[in-house]
Amino acid sequence: MKEKLKRMAAESAAELVQDGDVVGLGTGSTARHVLMVLQERVKREKLRITGIPTSSDTRILAAKLGLELGTLEEHPELDIAIDGADQLTERLELIKGGGGALFREKVVACCAKRFVVVADESKLCERLSMPVPVEVLPFAWKPVELALRRAGALEVRLRTGSGKAGPVLTDNGNYILDVDFGRIEQPERLEAEIAKIVGVVECGIFCPALVSEVHLGTRDGVRVLRRPAGGGNRKI
Ligand code: 5RP
Secondary structure (H helix, E strand, C coil): CHHHHHHHHHHHHHCCCCCCCEEEECCCHHHHHHHHHHHHHHHHHCCCCEEEECCHHHHHHHHHCCCCECCCCCCCCECEEEECCCEECCCCCEECCCCCCHHHHHHHHHHECCEEEEEEHHHECCCCCCCEEEEECHHHHHHHHHHHHHCCCCEEEECECCCCCCECCCCCCCEEEEEECCCCCCHHHHHHHHHCCCCEEEECEECHHHCCEEEEEECCEEEEEECCCCCCCCCC
C-alpha cells in the first residue's frame, strides 16, 4: 500500500515538469518513483529534461534509466526539484536526510525555482520530532556533538552503516550525526542555531521558505499542501 501511495505522489508531482526543464532529482524510495515516472514521460511524450542528481545513488539510477544528466556548474538555476522527506507538517516543515543526502538535497532545493516534496501519508505529523540528521566534518564531529548537546540535544548518535565498519561517509566524505531534540517547537530557529556551529556542514531541517508544495499520497487520493503565501524560493 505504501508503495502505491508513494507512486501516486510521484505521478502527481512529476506532472509539474515541463519540456526543457532542468530538474533536481531527489534521493530515497519516493524520489525513485519520480525518476521512473519521468523516464516514462521522456519515452511517451518525448519530453526533454536535464536531471541534477542529489546523490550518487540517484545518479546511478538516473543513468541506468537513460535520463539526461547535468551538473550545478552547467545549471546553477533549476526550474524544479522534486524530493522525498522523512517527516513533514502541514506548515511545510520537513526533516530530511534519512538517506544521508541532505546536503546536496538542500543545495539543489535552494537552487530550484520550485521545490516540490513527495511523500506518503505516514510522513505527516503534527510536530517534527524524529532525530535530525546533521552532516559534520569528520575532524570536528566531537566538538560539534558537545555544541549540539548545549543547544538542547537529548541524544546524539554517530551514524554507522552496514557493509562498512565505523561511521557512514556521505557523498561529500563527511559524517552524519542523528540528533534527537524531542518535539521541535520552532524548526526555523533550531535550523539557524545548528547552522551556527563551526564544523556543521548542513542539517536536515528544511523550513517552509524553501518548500513550494507537498504532494502527499493518501488513501483518498493525492493531497497537495501549499503555504498560504508562495514559498519555495529561498536562495542560498
Ligand atoms: C534522503 C532523504 C529522503 O528523501 C528521505 O529519507 C525520504 O526517503 P523515502 O522516500 O525512502 O522515505 O532525505 O537523504
